[in-house]
Amino acid sequence: MKAAVIVFPGSNCDRDLAVALRAAGIETEMVWHKDTSLPEGTDLVGVPGGFSYGDYLRCGAIAATSPVIRAVHEHAQRGGYVIGICNGFQILTETGMLPGALLRNAGLKYICRTVPLRVATAESVYTTSYASGDTINIPIAHHDGNYIADPDTLSRLADEDRIAFTYADNPNGSVHDIAGVLSENRRVLGMMPHPERAADAAHGGTDGRRLFAHLADALESA
Numbered sequence: 001m002k003a004a005v006i007v008f009p010g011s012n013c014d015r016d017l018a019v020a021l022r023a024a025g026i027e028t029e030m031v032w033h034k035d036t037s038l039p040e041g042t043d044l045v046g047v048p049g050g051f052s053y054g055d056y057l058r059c060g061a062i063a064a065t066s067p068v069i070r071a072v073h074e075h076a077q078r079g080g081y082v083i084g085i086c087n088g089f090q091i092l093t094e095t096g097m098l099p100g101a102l103l104r105n106a107g108l109k110y111i112c113r114t115v116p117l118r119v120a121t122a123e124s125v126y127t128t129s130y131a132s133g134d135t136i137n138i139p140i141a142h143h144d145g146n147y148i149a150d151p152d153t154l155s156r157l158a159d160e161d162r163i164a165f166t167y168a169d170n171p172n173g174s175v176h177d178i179a180g181v182l183s184e185n186r187r188v189l190g191m192m193p194h195p196e197r198a199a200d201a202a203h204g205g206t207d208g209r210r211l212f213a214h215l216a217d218a219l220e221s222a
């Protein structure tokens with residue numbers, strides 16, 4: 001079981017994500033965004049949070065054109081696993097690997113606090129350790145977390161049970177309270193909240209640890 005965490009100029013959650021993956025027993029390598037391939041045997045790619053390229057143009061827009069993204073795309077097309085957190089989710093929507101877009105928060109303010117999230121589906125390797133309907137507390141830290149998609153996409157996401165997480169108390173205006181979505185094959189997850197920041201008792205909460213703790217087993221049996 002091997003993970004690769006991509007590092008962009010401006011990433012700031014790359015090491016946190018690597019720490020959470022390694023604590024879950026997943027061998028993890030850091031990959032610079034200018035690399036053109038992933039390490040041999042990569043099962044899971046982590047696209048971390050932060051402010052890639054200073055969030056210029058649009059959050060994630062410049063990172064989406066990085067050389068390594070082609071390899072990430074190919075990995076996903078081969079059925080590989082990808083998790084994008086916060087800026088990582090923004091990058092995945094910019095690449096088209098996930099549908100929709102992240103707009104400026106409805107209140108036009110950067111929000112940094114722990115929020116209650118509902119696990120909308122347990123049917124993915126990322127959410128299998130929770131039960132659908134569980135409420136968990138996970139930190140958010142973003143100014144562009146307001147998820148939007150066209151009505152057809154929204155009905156498809158709902159019909160195909162691809163909404164992974166919703167906000168119990170919508171902090172940013174996201175349509176249908178959406179906090180995270182899955183790809184069609186359920187192997188690519190994008191989410192604005194930061195499970196890697198709730199993965200150790202010292203973080204003040206451990207609700208995110210379960211996402212990583214069972215990932216290795218879930219990936220192996222998937």
Ligand SMILES: NC(=O)CC[C@H](N)C(=O)O
Nearest residue numbers: 049050086087142143144
């Ligand atoms: N923590 C992050 O990944 C920040 C995400 C993004 N750059 C925003 O502020 O919207």
